[in-house]
Amino acid sequence: MAYGNGRRGRPVLARMGSTVTARTHAARVARKLAELYPDAECSLVYDSPLELLVATILSAQCTDERVNIVTQELFRRYRSAEDFASAPLPQLEKAIKSTGFFRNKAKNIKACCQALVDNHGGQVPHDLQSLVVLPGVGRKTANVVLGTAFGLATGIVVDTHVGRLSNRLGLTKSADPVKIEQDLIRELPSTEWIAFSHRMIQHGRRVCMARNPQCEVCAMADICPRIGVADRTTTASAATKKMPDKVGRLTKANATKAKVAAKVKKPTQPKKVKANAGR
Numbered sequence: 001m002a003y004g005n006g007r008r009g010r011p012v013l014a015r016m017g018s019t020v021t022a023r024t025h026a027a028r029v030a031r032k033l034a035e036l037y038p039d040a041e042c043s044l045v046y047d048s049p050l051e052l053l054v055a056t057i058l059s060a061q062c063t064d065e066r067v068n069i070v071t072q073e074l075f076r077r078y079r080s081a082e083d084f085a086s087a088p089l090p091q092l093e094k095a096i097k098s099t100g101f102f103r104n105k106a107k108n109i110k111a112c113c114q115a116l117v118d119n120h121g122g123q124v125p126h127d128l129q130s131l132v133v134l135p136g137v138g139r140k141t142a143n144v145v146l147g148t149a150f151g152l153a154t155g156i157v158v159d160t161h162v163g164r165l166s167n168r169l170g171l172t173k174s175a176d177p178v179k180i181e182q183d184l185i186r187e188l189p190s191t192e193w194i195a196f197s198h199r200m201i202q203h204g205r206r207v208c209m210a211r212n213p214q215c216e217v218c219a220m221a222d223i224c225p226r227i228g229v230a231d232r233t234t235t236a237s238a239a240t241k242k243m244p245d246k247v248g249r250l251t252k253a254n255a256t257k258a259k260v261a262a263k264v265k266k267p268t269q270p271k272k273v274k275a276n277a278g279r
Helices: 022-036 049-058 064-077 081-086 089-099 102-120 128-132 139-149 160-168 177-187 190-206 232-263
Strands: 002-005 011-015 018-021
Touching: 018 022, 022 177, 022 190, 049 064, 049 102, 049 139, 064 089, 081 102, 089 102, 128 139, 139 177, 139 190, 160 177, 160 190, 177 190
Parallel strands: none
Antiparallel strands: 002 011, 011 018
16 A cells, blocks of 8 residues: 555555545545444434533543443533533532543533633534633534534544544544544545544444454455554464474473483482491
């Protein structure tokens, strides 16, 4: 798999003797994902833009499953931005403790909701610029809220799954989420941005995991260059070939030790002499 330069300096992906532009390759990926996950959606449970905003802040370094468990009680207790803003910080920390980094998250949620009360009438704004200046809200969180709660395609959500798969699929060569998003935005039409992220996340959780990607059963295998993924079959074969040599070396070493041990004679015990009873 190799990268080259296409027209106007755009990257191209050379695979199996053919060359395709980045946009063509991205379109194939998006089309295949749509076939595999036509109903993919955000896995966070929420009933309002505010709840989605809070849940997304909590999801940092935490699974969506855990967040959904925590927010069941959290959203029953705090129903508005005013409720979160007026909540005692220790109480809020205790409520979200199991999501990890709870002190920082509680501080951000409280400050974020206070900013909503002070500047937006307690409502979540509909534009990217207003969202990214809120405490605890970065571009990823803003894109989640705008795309999922409001249906506004302002960008592409790049979480760990989207970042990992984008590299493996040859859609980017960057590890920086901002640069990955820029590459994807150039390669995909805005009509794909919202659903594309949801589908990539689903595929990353079900098939293309971080440590053990299931390449042998992956429906994307025919269009995936598998960049950065070790060939487990080749690795296993190489390991098997090395085993006899290792075993042989061990056997030879053991035999040498046995020979050395055999040459070492055990010290002879002195013979006991019976005392002469006549003396």
